[in-house]
Amino acid sequence: MAKQEFELAHRLSLLQSKFRAAVPVVDYMPTIIEMPPRHLDRKSAWEGLESILLDIIRRFELKTDRCLEFGVEFGYSTVALSSFFKSVRGVDTFQGDRHTTIIRDTYQEALENVSPYDNIELIRSDYQSYVKTDSSTYDLIHVDIIHTFADTYACGLWSAEHSKCTIFHDTESFPQVKQAVSEIARKTGKTFYNFPECYGLGIVV
Numbered sequence: 453m454a455k456q457e458f459e460l461a462h463r464l465s466l467l468q469s470k471f472r473a474a475v476p477v478v479d480y481m482p483t484i485i486e487m488p489p490r491h492l493d494r495k496s497a498w499e500g501l502e503s504i505l506l507d508i509i510r511r512f513e514l515k516t517d518r519c520l521e522f523g524v525e526f527g528y529s530t531v532a533l534s535s536f537f538k539s540v541r542g543v544d545t546f547q548g549d550r551h552t553t554i555i556r557d558t559y560q561e562a563l564e565n566v567s568p569y570d571n572i573e574l575i576r577s578d579y580q581s582y583v584k585t586d587s588s589t590y591d592l593i594h595v596d597i598i599h600t601f602a603d604t605y606a607c608g609l610w611s612a613e614h615s616k617c618t619i620f621h622d623t624e625s626f627p628q629v630k631q632a633v634s635e636i637a638r639k640t641g642k643t644f645y646n647f648p649e650c651y652g653l654g655i656v657v
């Protein structure tokens with residue numbers, strides 16, 4: 453569990469939730485657990501989640517043309533996603549943030565890690581600037597940026613409105629992320645599934 457940090461937007465959202473109907477969180481139980489063909493051989497908190505991607509795609513009958521990711525770092529999740537989607541676009545500042553263990557420029561390493569796969573495109577940008585330039589839709593969007601309530605909510609709401617399915621890493625290790633995912637499900641009328649392993653994966657569909 454990550455160290456708790458005070459965030460006013462998170463506390464306000466928790467307070468507002470007390471006066472609203474609870475958003476149901478459905479336990480996600482995968483039936484297919486299978487390693488994808490592509491795998492980046494380096495440590496990542498995402499490890500394990502690659503094995504349930506096929507299950508998510510089949511369960512929610514997702515098309516596999518376009519995938520977008522916010523939060524690439526070294527490209528672990530990006531490479532895993534590229535096993536299934538015709539194109540994967542990864543957006544990251546590549547500067548790290550206060551929740552990542554490694555804070556340095558990861559762009560060159562990420563580029564090298566994804567270089568064997570020609571269906572991956574990396575874009576160096578913050579999500580705030582990127583979303584102003586893209587009005588298209590995706591089959592799946594993955595959100596794994598700085599784990600504040602405000603950023604997860606802003607980036608995640610845009611993502612839920614621009615994809616059939618949005619997945620969020622760290623719903624168990626960061627209460628801010630879980631609260632943001634709940635509020636996104638409430639706002640969009642979508643369902644919040646939660647896979648509690650591997651630090652938690654929220655699925656809004």
Ligand SMILES: C[S@@+](CC[C@H](N)C(=O)[O-])C[C@H]1O[C@@H](n2cnc3c(N)ncnc32)[C@H](O)[C@@H]1O
Nearest residue numbers: 498523525528529544545547548578579597598
């Ligand atoms: C937890 S890491 C991503 C891990 C990656 N998904 C993996 O599989 O290992 C979070 C990343 O989000 C990026 N990030 C943080 N804030 C961002 C923002 N506002 N816009 C875009 N990227 C951001 C950081 O640079 C960092 O690389």
